[in-house]
Amino acid sequence: MKTRAAVAVAAGKPVEVTEVDLEGPRDGEVLVEIKATGICHTDDFTLSGADPEGLFPAILGHEGAGVVVDVGQGVTSVRKGDHVIPLYTPECRQCPSCLSRKTNLCTAIRATQGQGVMPDGTSRFSIGKDKIFHYMGCSTFSNFTVLPEIAVAKVNSDAPFDKICYIGCGVTTGIGAVLNTAKVEAGATAVVFGLGGIGLNVIQGLRLAGADMIIGVDPNDRKRAWGERFGMTHFVNPTEVGKELVPHLVNMTKRGADQIGGGAGL
Ligand SMILES: NC(=O)c1ccc[n+]([C@@H]2O[C@H](COP(=O)([O-])OP(=O)(O)OC[C@H]3O[C@@H](n4cnc5c(N)ncnc54)[C@H](O)[C@@H]3O)[C@@H](O)[C@H]2O)c1
Numbered sequence: 001m002k003t004r005a006a007v008a009v010a011a012g013k014p015v016e017v018t019e020v021d022l023e024g025p026r027d028g029e030v031l032v033e034i035k036a037t038g039i040c041h042t043d044d045f046t047l048s049g050a051d052p053e054g055l056f057p058a059i060l061g062h063e064g065a066g067v068v069v070d071v072g073q074g075v076t077s078v079r080k081g082d083h084v085i086p087l088y089t090p091e092c093r094q095c096p097s098c099l100s101r102k103t104n105l106c107t108a109i110r111a112t113q114g115q116g117v118m119p120d121g122t123s124r125f126s127i128g129k130d131k132i133f134h135y136m137g138c139s140t141f142s143n144f145t146v147l148p149e150i151a152v153a154k155v156n157s158d159a160p161f162d163k164i165c166y167i168g169c170g171v172t173t174g175i176g177a178v179l180n181t182a183k184v185e186a187g188a189t190a191v192v193f194g195l196g197g198i199g200l201n202v203i204q205g206l207r208l209a210g211a212d213m214i215i216g217v218d219p220n221d222r223k224r225a226w227g228e229r230f231g232m233t234h235f236v237n238p239t240e241v242g243k244e245l246v247p248h249l250v251n252m253t254k255r256g257a258d259q260i261g262g263g264a265g266l
């Protein structure tokens, strides 16, 4: 079939929205119509050429939500019409990592995913004879994409696509960092650097954990309102406090922070 996609043609060049060829799902794969996609800074990082694992040409995007429109042979967990979120960290529930109870970093398809291809070693995307790589196993910057069955999570059909698309990366990364990695406790004081997709979800996680003082730090003043919507209690623009940011933060908290989170890629 034909579909439209934003193709990252080369490192450092803007993406090109164009028609591409998409082969249907093979065994164990699903075809998904993407209804909404987020843009994560990691997409920009790869597009810039700084990502040592970046491959071109590729269809970027790994925060999406959509509807299953076709399934390959042997697919049992989803069917046509199901609403799904693509997963760049899939969940096969069978590999040593999935069964370890120590990590959720499924290793079933990691090798091929990192090479920009499906588990059978081939790509479903092309323009004519030229192959286009998949990205993080998702490629959500396309109206349609093909994923392994284990790389989609079925969700309620009444969940709004333009909100749930962020669950694929920003929400899980931000909230997971607070609850699973930092294990923030009720009453904590926290500083969050960078109030983008990740930082806002760190703030959301801090609220869930019951943190008291949540200081957001961002050089962009427009992020203040966003931070407040997610539960930030104080905002600091570091360009306005000059070189004295750390003493400034210590002074605000009176005793220093219990947690410092990064959403700025620092
Ligand atoms: N699983 C993961 O580990 C994972 C997942 C997603 C994103 N990331 C990384 O997290 C970082 C943030 O991603 P995002 O999508 O939220 O980015 P974003 O572009 O949406 O937000 C970045 C924010 O940082 C702010 N910022 C820039 N310089 C700053 C500075 N010196 N001090 C404080 N704030 C500053 C920007 O104004 C912006 O608001 C990126 O590096 C991204 O690659 C990691």
Ligand SMILES: [Zn+2]
Pocket: 040, 041, 042, 043, 062, 169, 170
């Ligand atoms: Zn991401």
Ligand SMILES: [Zn+2]
Pocket: 090, 091, 092, 093, 094, 095, 096, 097, 098, 099, 105, 106, 107, 108
């Ligand atoms: Zn697994």
